[in-house]
Amino acid sequence: MRYLILILVGLFLSKNADAQIYEVGVFVGGSNFIGDVGATNYISPNQVAFGAIAKWNRSARHSFRASVIFSDLKGVDAKSDDPRRVERDYSFDSRIIEMSFGMEFTFLEFDLHTTGIKGTPYLYTGFTITNHDDYYFTSSGEFTYENSFSWAYGIPMVLGYKTNISNHLVLAAEIGARYTFSDSLDGSIPDAEFREQFSFGNTNSNDWYVFSGITLTYTFGRRPCYCNF
Numbered sequence: 001m002r003y004l005i006l007i008l009v010g011l012f013l014s015k016n017a018d019a020q021i022y023e024v025g026v027f028v029g030g031s032n033f034i035g036d037v038g039a040t041n042y043i044s045p046n047q048v049a050f051g052a053i054a055k056w057n058r059s060a061r062h063s064f065r066a067s068v069i070f071s072d073l074k075g076v077d078a079k080s081d082d083p084r085r086v087e088r089d090y091s092f093d094s095r096i097i098e099m100s101f102g103m104e105f106t107f108l109e110f111d112l113h114t115t116g117i118k119g120t121p122y123l124y125t126g127f128t129i130t131n132h133d134d135y136y137f138t139s140s141g142e143f144t145y146e147n148s149f150s151w152a153y154g155i156p157m158v159l160g161y162k163t164n165i166s167n168h169l170v171l172a173a174e175i176g177a178r179y180t181f182s183d184s185l186d187g188s189i190p191d192a193e194f195r196e197q198f199s200f201g202n203t204n205s206n207d208w209y210v211f212s213g214i215t216l217t218y219t220f221g222r223r224p225c226y227c228n229f
Contacts, residue, residue, distance in 0.1 A: 007146015013105055021112060021221035023063075023170060025054040026033045029213015032070040036188040036201030037090050038075025040082070043175060045212050050086040051098075053215055060109040065124060073132070073209055092143055092187055094133045096209075098178070099117050100156055112164060112219050119163030128154040128178055136198040137192035147192060150181035152207075162215075172215045 030045025051069030058064060074093045077085040108120035130153075134146040160174025183189045188201035 021057045023217035023219045024130060025053050025215055025217030027051045027053050027067060027213055027215045030209055031073060032210050033073040033075050034208040035186040037092055037186040038077060039080045042212060043212060047074050049211050049213060052219045053217060060111040062106045065102055065104045067100045073147055090137055090141055097122050097131045099126055100126060100128045112174055117164060121161050125156055126159035128156050132185050133141060134191055136194045137187055152180045152185060154178045154180035168219050170217045170219060175212045177208060177210050183207055205215060
């Protein structure tokens with residue numbers, strides 16, 4: 001009986017050790033904002049974005065993914081194609097910290113334990129939580145902090161391409177739009193104390209922002225068993 005228990009424990013530990021592979025790395029790129037202030041170009045990075053990323057590859061076609069990205073969101077009416085915004089001449093520059101969790105799907109199998117260079121397009125989605133400063137614009141257009149912050153929830157929609165550049169390094173390039181359930185990232189809908197007096201813009205359209213950049217991850221873990229996924 002003792003030997004049977006030892007064999008079962010050994011099989012359990014072996015299966016769990018072989019069933020997982022991980023990636024950890026960095027994201028470096030840029031951000032741009034799409035809302036009620038500034039230009040409305042969909043992909044036009046104007047601020048630096050950087051952060052950390054981790055993946056748990058559950059099969060050769062999908063992974064659980066988490067990331068933390070730091071950036072500023074910047075909007076300048078003078079750079080807009082809308083003459084009404086140019087005349088208004090508002091601008092803002094606000095710090096954000098985004099935490100994102102979700103699942104990444106590859107178009108092709110991406111088994112890091114097979115030999116040779118391989119690559120595949122991929123999609124990522126899930127949900128985001130973004131910490132941002134609270135502020136508003138006075139009637140004269142002055143950018144004014146409220147000395148507080150809020151959390152905005154959103155959905156990431158990311159398209160990218162990745163390839164392994166060595167046995168343990170994966171390089172990827174991606175463009176990811178974030179649709180948020182908030183209209184206050186640009187100060188157009190202030191907190192309750194200032195909302196009635198200083199709100200402006202299209203209240204039926206929430207804010208978006210985009211991260212464009214590259215990721216470099218280091219992969220580790222034993223050869224996975226994908227048979228159950």
